[in-house]
Amino acid sequence: AIQMTQSPSSLSASVGDRVTITCRASQGIRNDLGWYQQKPGKAPKLLIYGASSLQSGVPSRFSGSGSGTDFTLTISSLQPEDFATYYCLQDYNYPYSFGQGTKLEIK
Amino acid sequence: EVQLVQSGAEVKKPGESLKISCKGSGYNFSNYWIAWVRQMPGKGLEWMGIIYPGDSDATYSPSFQGQVTISADKSISTAYLQWSSLKASDTAMYYCARRHDYGDSINWFDPWGQGTLVTVSS
Numbered sequence: 001a002i003q004m005t006q007s008p009s010s011l012s013a014s015v016g017d018r019v020t021i022t023c024r025a026s027q028g029i030r031n032d033l034g035w036y037q038q039k040p041g042k043a044p045k046l047l048i049y050g051a052s053s054l055q056s057g058v059p060s061r062f063s064g065s066g067s068g069t070d071f072t073l074t075i076s077s078l079q080p081e082d083f084a085t086y087y088c089l090q091d092y093n094y095p096y097s098f099g100q101g102t103k104l105e106i107k
Numbered sequence: 108e109v110q111l112v113q114s115g116a117e118v119k120k121p122g123e124s125l126k127i128s129c130k131g132s133g134y135n136f137s138n139y140w141i142a143w144v145r146q147m148p149g150k151g152l153e154w155m156g157i158i159y160p161g162d163s164d165a166t167y168s169p170s171f172q173g174q175v176t177i178s179a180d181k182s183i184s185t186a187y188l189q190w191s192s193l194k195a196s197d198t199a200m201y202y203c204a205r206r207h208d209y210g211d212s213i214n215w216f217d218p219w220g221q222g223t224l225v226t227v228s229s
Contacts, residue, residue, distance in 0.1 A: 001169065034215050036152075043202055043222055044144075044152065049215035087152050091206075091214045094157075095168035096142070101151040 002026050002090050006099025012107040013078055021073045021086055021102045028068045029092035035064055035073045038101075039084045047086075048073065078104075109133040111141075111203050111220035118226045119193050126189035127223045129203035136184035137161040140206040142216060143177060143188050147199045157206065158186060193227045200224050 003026040013019050031051035036044040046055045048064035051071055061076040075082055083106050088099040114128040142157040156167035160179035179186040186203060201223050204216040
């Protein structure tokens, strides 16, 4: 099974900051990776699919990059509503697998 | 509007059985894979398995194989997750999500159900 290692596990940042979250796959997964945002008490929400494609309706401050084993999610200028937990998910092969999550907190 | 609506919260005792549901609307339910995801209290997301309602083809994560059963009834646009004998460690929020396939290999999960909280306690 493919292991997804996500870092950091938590991150403190301020409104307006640029932040980057990374995911590393234990083997190559082409660009078969999505990023999801989860707020407390809510279901996850799709942000990015195919490693770099922005889901419709998601603000353009979110971007994704990477291919193979290394991937990043970047938020160019943090907004108050962005403080949440972020997960990567590989959908290259079964069983699909999530990263451990990154909790983004207000500094 | 495409949406998935899950059944309500459940409180069960260890050893009891349970079946929770995920009803799709706004699209052809038969043609899209539905996944189930577990989130234990205060923990991250875990991918449990997936089913294609059109023919009930299902794949499980090894961590959940034999522990749960995923099924679907396309006639009523509903997917299910069931346990035959619950344990306290099954206490968690469970989400369903629709997989959208684009081209040969691009997939994503959207929308998600609102979640079903399962509490197992004696």
